[in-house]
Amino acid sequence: MTLACPFGTHRxxxxxxxxxxxxxxxxxxxxxxxxxxxxxCETLNIxxxxxxxxxxxxxxxxxxxxxxxxxxxxxxxxxxxxxxxSGGMFIGxxxxxxxxxxxxxxxxxxxxxxxxxxxxxTPLVIESIEAIHLDTAQVDIKGQAVxxxxxxxxxxxxxxxxxxxLAALDVAGAPAQTAKLVRPGGTVLxxxxxxxxxxxxxxxxxxxxxxSGTVIAxxxxxxxxxxxxxxxxxxxILDLDATKPVECLRALQGATGGGLADLTINCVNIxxxxxxxxxxxxxxxxxxxxxxxxxxxxAALGAEGVGKDVNMLIGNGYTKNHxxxxxxxxxENPRLRQQFMEIYA
Ligand SMILES: NC(=O)c1ccc[n+]([C@@H]2O[C@H](COP(=O)([O-])OP(=O)(O)OC[C@H]3O[C@@H](n4cnc5c(N)ncnc54)[C@H](OP(=O)(O)O)[C@@H]3O)[C@@H](O)[C@H]2O)c1
Numbered sequence: 001m002t003l004a005c006p007f008g009t010h011r012x013x014x015x016x017x018x019x020x021x022x023x024x025x026x027x028x029x030x031x032x033x034x035x036x037x038x039x040x041c042e043t044l045n046i047x048x049x050x051x052x053x054x055x056x057x058x059x060x061x062x063x064x065x066x067x068x069x070x071x072x073x074x075x076x077x078x079x080x081x082x083x084x085x086s087g088g089m090f091i092g093x094x095x096x097x098x099x100x101x102x103x104x105x106x107x108x109x110x111x112x113x114x115x116x117x118x119x120x121x122t123p124l125v126i127e128s129i130e131a132i133h134l135d136t137a138q139v140d141i142k143g144q145a146v147x148x149x150x151x152x153x154x155x156x157x158x159x160x161x162x163x164x165x166l167a168a169l170d171v172a173g174a175p176a177q178t179a180k181l182v183r184p185g186g187t188v189l190x191x192x193x194x195x196x197x198x199x200x201x202x203x204x205x206x207x208x209x210x211x212s213g214t215v216i217a218x219x220x221x222x223x224x225x226x227x228x229x230x231x232x233x234x235x236x237i238l239d240l241d242a243t244k245p246v247e248c249l250r251a252l253q254g255a256t257g258g259g260l261a262d263l264t265i266n267c268v269n270i271x272x273x274x275x276x277x278x279x280x281x282x283x284x285x286x287x288x289x290x291x292x293x294x295x296x297x298x299a300a301l302g303a304e305g306v307g308k309d310v311n312m313l314i315g316n317g318y319t320k321n322h323x324x325x326x327x328x329x330x331x332e333n334p335r336l337r338q339q340f341m342e343i344y345a
Contacts, residue, residue: 159331
């Protein structure tokens with residue numbers, strides 16, 4: 001076993017000099033270096049923007065979805081959707097730990113883990129696709145993956161069902177960032193609040209904004225609105241298509257007596273919702289774009305075009321203690337945990 005680059009550059013096939021995330025193609029041979037971890041994978045949680053795009057391309061035909069996923073991995077050595085640029089994460093069982101990592105970590109062969117780095121940088125082999133769950137974006141497979149020395153993971157907690165933990169950990173950055181960004185008494189708008197990341201953010205927003213704050217949930221359609229209502233976390237619910245920015249702005253102003261959000265968190269899984277997030281945020285406020293369907297160009301040029309001076313944050317999937325914060329949300333909110341159980345467990 002040889003010691004390799006901690007970030008995994010030794011597995012980049014092209015272009016030379018790139019890091020694995022930005023690479024077109026990775027070496028996904030499953031013989032590990034001494035600072036890598038080999039995992040037998042059971043379930044992939046495909047990123048929602050990616051899965052939505054694959055479903056659309058396949059016309060919801062499971063055979064075609066499977067073929068698209070196999071083709072992506074065959075071409076790239078990783079599940080890196082070339083259209084959305086996004087990945088997802090996996091759960092599996094540790095099969096081997098490289099020599100130089102032995103004893104350095106609180107991890108053993110046989111432990112069940114969830115990866116906390118994206119599938120867009122994870123060498124992956126899919127031997128077979130066992131089941132595709134259209135409603136949860138989870139795909140059961142037989143296969144293997146490699147974690148680099150710098151790759152983070154969470155040992156799956158014993159007190160939560162594994163698929164529920166997988167679903168929550170996929171979006172762990174969002175509630176953890178929300179916890180850091182929301183100020184007491186603030187007005188927080190969550191776009192896509194009825195989804196997985198949106199509902200976890202609702203909990204943190206309500207908790208941090210406190211009794212003097214206002215939490216506004218925006219989503220589109222009766223099913224999403226019902227999910228939000230059941231959680232009893234939003235002060236205002238707006239049933240609107242977030243791809244229609246002026247309509248959304250008017251509705252927000254109507255619901256808040258003319259006020260705009262101090263902080264907007266975008267958790268939508270489709271493109272073209274940047275301007276709703278920007279228009280609904282006050283000058284000097286912050287927009288946190290967690291959505292992978294966000295276009296940097298649309299946000300930057302769009303904000304300039306409407307003369308909006310807002311701080312815009314790229315949705316870093318990682319922030320310190322994000323896994324612990326996210327699993328804690330499920331432990332402390334029984335309604336949210338129940339909803340996640342019904343959908344994901
Ligand atoms: N930054 C990161 O590291 C990171 C990590 C993981 C995921 N993500 C991204 O975060 C986003 C959310 O992920 P998720 O797993 O929470 O997705 P999700 O569970 O699918 O939630 C998306 C929500 O957006 C709603 N929505 C769809 N179209 C809408 C519209 N036109 N107007 C208003 N709302 C609309 C959906 O409603 P319906 O269910 O009714 O369609 C759903 O409630 C995705 O873009 C994903 O790629 C980012």
